[in-house]
Amino acid sequence: KQEVTQIPAALSVPEGENLVLNCSFTDSAIYNLQWFRQDPGKGLTSLLLIQSSQREQTSGRLNASLDKSSGRSTLYIAASQPGDSATYLCAVRGFPRGSTLGRLYFGRGTQLTVWP
Amino acid sequence: NAGVTQTPKFRVLKTGQSMTLLCAQDMNHEYMYWYRQDPGMGLRLIHYSVGEGTTAKGEVPDGYNVSRLKKQNFLLGLESAAPSQTSVYFCASTYRGQQNYGYTFGSGTRLTVV
Numbered sequence: 001k002q003e004v005t006q007i008p009a010a011l012s013v014p015e016g017e018n019l020v021l022n023c024s025f026t027d028s029a030i031y032n033l034q035w036f037r038q039d040p041g042k043g044l045t046s047l048l049l050i051q052s053s054q055r056e057q058t059s060g061r062l063n064a065s066l067d068k069s070s071g072r073s074t075l076y077i078a079a080s081q082p083g084d085s086a087t088y089l090c091a092v093r094g095f096p097r098g099s100t101l102g103r104l105y106f107g108r109g110t111q112l113t114v115w116p
Numbered sequence: 117n118a119g120v121t122q123t124p125k126f127r128v129l130k131t132g133q134s135m136t137l138l139c140a141q142d143m144n145h146e147y148m149y150w151y152r153q154d155p156g157m158g159l160r161l162i163h164y165s166v167g168e169g170t171t172a173k174g175e176v177p178d179g180y181n182v183s184r185l186k187k188q189n190f191l192l193g194l195e196s197a198a199p200s201q202t203s204v205y206f207c208a209s210t211y212r213g214q215q216n217y218g219y220t221f222g223s224g225t226r227l228t229v230v
Contacts, residue, residue: 044221108158
């Protein structure tokens with residue numbers, strides 16, 4: 001069974017810092033990997049998606065990388081702002097066949113606080 | 117607007133009561149999911165569906181039933197609510213075979229069972 005781990009569980013940084021959130025997974029046979037943001041009391045907002053054949057994706061100040069062979073993904077946030085404060089979730093999708101048909105595996109998230 | 121719509125957004129039930137949560141998507145997605153989210157437990161999969169008329173159990177299916185009679189709707193039922201089912205419930209959907217397409221989540225249903 002796929003296991004997804006996110007480290008650290010919580011992170012508190014001053015505004016302006018560049019930071020890295022880590023996600024690791026146990027089965028490298030993934031279909032894609034998606035990073036989400038969740039604000040308190042809200043739903044999940046998709047940030048970036050990386051297909052299994054890709055190495056990275058960028059959107060604004062966010063950059064996500066994928067090293068499938070080592071079972072790792074990182075989310076890099078440049079020049080962090082207080083508005084970036086949220087919980088960041090990593091989710092790995094299995095191939096749409098066999099035992100992983102339709103399955104999406106989540107980490108428990110990194111709770112980020114950016115203070116002014 | 118295209119997306120995943122969950123109703124209701126909030127609900128308070130008494131122990132033993134029943135209710136149905138509705139998830140509707142207008143993106144023609146094949147796959148649909150129900151998750152629950154509890155503090156310290158992360159997101160846990162309750163049931164999912166890979167197509168109209170099909171459903172499958174996830175990690176925590178006990179106490180819940182689901183139906184997918186129409187492709188755009190996925191219903192989650194609680195036959196006899198228990199306080200342990202107090203949680204935030206999220207619905208999600210996606211396409212079956214598009215690797216460059218991710219999951220879309222609804223805004224959640226906050227359920228309290230007293």
